[in-house]
Amino acid sequence: xxxxxxxxxxxxxxYENPKIVVGSIPVMGDRILICKRAIEPRYGLxxxxxxxxxxxxxxxxxxVREALEEARARIEIDDLYTVFSVPxxxxxxxxxxxxxxxxxxGAGTESLEVKLVRAEEIPWSxxxxxxxxxxxxxxxxxxxRGVFVPRxxxxxxxxxxx
Amino acid sequence: xxxxxxxxxxxxxxYENPKIVVGSIPVMGDRILICKRAIEPRYGLxxxxxxxxxxxxxxxxxxVREALEEARARIEIDDLYTVFSVPxxxxxxxxxxxxxxxxxxGAGTESLEVKLVRAEEIPWSxxxxxxxxxxxxxxxxxxxRGVFVPRxxxxxxxxxxx
Numbered sequence: 001x002x003x004x005x006x007x008x009x010x011x012x013x014x015y016e017n018p019k020i021v022v023g024s025i026p027v028m029g030d031r032i033l034i035c036k037r038a039i040e041p042r043y044g045l046x047x048x049x050x051x052x053x054x055x056x057x058x059x060x061x062x063x064v065r066e067a068l069e070e071a072r073a074r075i076e077i078d079d080l081y082t083v084f085s086v087p088x089x090x091x092x093x094x095x096x097x098x099x100x101x102x103x104x105x106g107a108g109t110e111s112l113e114v115k116l117v118r119a120e121e122i123p124w125s126x127x128x129x130x131x132x133x134x135x136x137x138x139x140x141x142x143x144x145r146g147v148f149v150p151r152x153x154x155x156x157x158x159x160x161x162x
Numbered sequence: 163x164x165x166x167x168x169x170x171x172x173x174x175x176x177y178e179n180p181k182i183v184v185g186s187i188p189v190m191g192d193r194i195l196i197c198k199r200a201i202e203p204r205y206g207l208x209x210x211x212x213x214x215x216x217x218x219x220x221x222x223x224x225x226v227r228e229a230l231e232e233a234r235a236r237i238e239i240d241d242l243y244t245v246f247s248v249p250x251x252x253x254x255x256x257x258x259x260x261x262x263x264x265x266x267x268g269a270g271t272e273s274l275e276v277k278l279v280r281a282e283e284i285p286w287s288x289x290x291x292x293x294x295x296x297x298x299x300x301x302x303x304x305x306x307r308g309v310f311v312p313r314x315x316x317x318x319x320x321x322x323x324x
Contacts, residue, residue, distance in 0.1 A: 018215050019179045020254055053180050058247035058316045059254055080245055080314035083256070085220035092182055092221055092256075094245070150312045152242035154220045 018090045021131075022062035023050020024098040025139050026075045031116035032136070033100055034123075035070050038112045042128035048095065048135065049073065051110075063096045071114040073105040082135045083152040093131045097139070097148060130155050180252045183293075184224035185212020186260040187301050188237045193278035194298070195262055196285075197232050200274045204290035210257065210297065211235065213272075225258045233276040235267040244297045245314040255293045259301070259310060292317050 025048055026033040034046050049070040053062040060077045067073045075098040082095045100116075107114050117123075119140050127133045134155075142148045187210055188195035196208050211232040215224040222239045229235045237260040244257045262278075269276050279285075281302050289295045296317075304310045 016217055017181045018217060020182060053254070055178055055180055055252040056249055058249050059245070059314070060247070060316070061249070080312070083221070083242055083245065085222070087218055087220050087223070090217040092215070094254075150242070152221070154222070 016090070018085075018087075018092055020053040020059065020062075021050055021091055021093045022053045022059050022066060022096075023048050023093070024063045024067055024075055024077065024096045025081065025135060026067055026071070026073055026098045026100040028100040028103070028116060031118055032122070032139075033067075033071055033073055033105065033114065033116055035107070035111040036113040037110065037128055038107070039110050044112065045128035046123050046126050047128040047132050050093070050095065050132075053094075059094050060096060063094075063098065067098070068108075070108045070110050071105050072108055073114070074101040075099060076101060079148070079150070081148065081150055082131070082138060083150070084131050084134065085152075085154045086131070087154065088157050095131070095135045178252070180247075180249075180254055182215040182221065182224075183212055183253055183255040184215045184221050184228060184258070185210050185255070186225045186229055186237055186239065186258045187243065187297060188229055188233070188235055188260045188262040190262040190265070190278060193280055194284070194301075195229075195233055195235055195267065195276065195278055197269070197273040198275040199272065199290055200269070201272050206274065207290035208285050208288050209290040209294050212255070212257065212294075215256075221256050222258060225256075225260065229260070230270075232270045232272050233267050234270055235276070236263040237261060238263060241310070241312070243310065243312055244293070244300060245312070246293050246296065247314075247316045248293070249316065250319050257293070257297045 036046050049067040051066040067075045078097040081097045084093045105114055138151055198208055211229040213228040229237045240259040243259045246255045267276055
């Protein structure tokens with residue numbers, strides 16, 4: 001399946017390919033940095049710092065940039081951790097494990113609030129995206145057993161009742 | 163850095179984001195399937211089956227499609243293996259370990275020749291891309307020690323002499 005956008009005026013075909021979302025799990029000690037969204041979709045719900053990868057940067061650089069933009073947070077990337085294809089919205093999400101370098105963070109323009117939470121404080125029912133929930137679940141499970149294993153998979157929309 | 167294409171006639175801004183290349187290391191026993199390119203760039207050099215991911219598919223589905231298109235090969239994906247950002251050409255390459263399901267393969271329209279090679283038969287000096295060389299090096303190293311470890315990294319252009 002190849003979708004194309006054609007400019008009505010000039011006929012130029014713009015080939016459309018899936019977009020990459022890059023983000024991180026910024027960790028300090030046993031706490032994880034999360035952001036409350038100030039934008040749609042999912043305004044007011046919690047997420048990990050992430051956004052569209054841009055031209056000219058690496059995936060890791062994009063994750064560092066997003067942490068700075070959304071949470072004014074300085075992070076250092078450890079390793080690629082989860083990669084999820086989300087084919088119904090033409091996206092691939094790449095989430096990195098990262099270390100939060102200091103506690104000098106705060107809400108960027110796309111966040112209402114940014115905070116460090118322990119595992120038991122994660123607002124599971126108020127998470128913005130399945131990718132975020134799955135990534136946090138994997139992270140806590142791996143942290144418990146002391147081995148971080150990168151995971152890749154697909155996310156499909158929930159089946160609708162007939 | 164955000165690059166944008168603007169249609170001269172209508173002024174529509176097309177946001178440009180990095181493209182994803184998906185591919186595989188199709189393996190049968192101790193042999194690996196490689197393809198001789200019938201297209202530019204790198205016409206006549208050897209590669210692993212790979213190409214641009216398309217809308218509506220997962221990364222793994224894209225890798226399966228590319229193996230079929232370039233090598234008429236049926237594969238099953240095992241796991242995501244290497245992820246390389248190539249920022250100077252705005253690409254992210256995702257290569258999967260895969261099993262070649264049968265020997266009924268052959269050159270697709272973008273290949274001159276397709277063949278199964280043992281480690282000692284890999285044409286190292288005739289490989290088309292650094293991503294392919296690095297992925298094959300990691301694969302053979304991991305196969306030797308019996309543990310496959312996913313890797314992510316960046317590929318930059320070689321420094322030019324002053």
